[in-house]
Amino acid sequence: MxxxxxxxxxxxxxxxxxxxxxxxxxxxxxxxxxxxxxxxxxxxxxxxxxxxxxxxxxxxxxxxxxxxxxxxxxxxxxxxxxxxxxDNPDDEDNTLTVGQRVADKVASFGGSWTFILSFLCFLLGWIGINVFLLMNKGFDPYPFILLNLILSCVAALQAPVIMMSQNRQGEKDREKAQNDxxxxxxxxxxxxxxxxxxxxxxxxxxxxxxxxxxxxxxxxxxxxxxxxxx
Structure with missing residues (x-):
């Protein structure tokens, strides 16, 4: 009807x-x-x-x-x-650039205990080899100028990468606020x-x-x- x-x-x-x-x-x-x-x-x-x-x-x-x-x-x-x-902002986004993906991975690894313990072992090994094994006459004797240079380079590169990852996280937070x-x-x-x-x-x-x-x-x-x- x-x-x-x-x-x-x-x-x-x-x-x-x-x-x-x-x-x-x-x-x-x-x-x-x-x-x-x-x-x-x-x-x-x-x-x-x-x-x-x-x-x-x-x-x-x-x-x-x-x-x-x-x-x-x-x-x-x-x-x-x-x-x-x-949509869920945490879902994998295929539009991310290579730089954004690398920044996320580096920031994720750099803020973990794995990185801290690994880097601590690297420092102790570097110092032990030069001071005890090579009797302070090795490739980087005390006061470890080469090691300081490496640490400065790592810090100089790591800081902007972490900032890039924080910017990415800020974008995700804004997307979540808009979704809410x-x-x-x-x-x-x-x-x-x-x-x-x-x-x-x-x-x-x-x-x-x-x-x-x-x-x-x-x-x-x-x-x-x-x-x-x-």
């Missing part, structure tokens, strides 16, 4: 029918603004209602936040497509839409119960009429 929408004039299944009387006032006013003949006695399809809901959400965000930025447009689009709004904002915004909007759907269901249930009561009253009247005739 089908019905004809008063918005587009197209036919839809009866299950998609939504009465204008069950709509919230802001949505109803928005539809009336675009369709002057539409009133509470009219009806439309659920797919058409979702289009107006999306537009209502966009208008609401525009009023509350000003012009929609890319994040807010992404939220509205995810509501329309029923898709996830955010989009998820919270989408949750708030979905709760608003859920309230509308619940109100719509409750109103339909009330209408069904009223119709059942009317049928029962008619049946009781018929029974009373038959009893009076007897």
């Amino acid at each position: 089908k019905f004809k929408s008063d918005i587009s004039g197209k036919e839809f299944l009866q299950d998609e029918k939504v009465s204008a009387a069950s709509l919230r006032k802001p949505l109803l006013e928005m539809i009336k603004a675009e369709n002057s003949d539409f009133d509470e006695s009219c009806s439309l399809a659920l797919s058409e209602l979702n289009i107006y809901r999306e537009k209502y959400i966009s208008d609401f965000l525009s009023k509350e936040l000003g012009e929609l930025d890319e994040m807010e447009k992404k939220v509205v689009q995810s509501l329309k497509d029923n898709s996830l709004v955010a 904002y989009m998820v919270n915004l989408k949750s708030e909007l979905e709760i608003r839409m859920l309230h509308e759907k619940i109100d719509h269901i409750i109103l339909h249930q009330e209408q069904a119960l009223l119709e059942i009561q009317r049928v029962q009253i008619d049946m009781m009247n018929d029974i009373l009429a038959k009893m009076k005739k007897k």
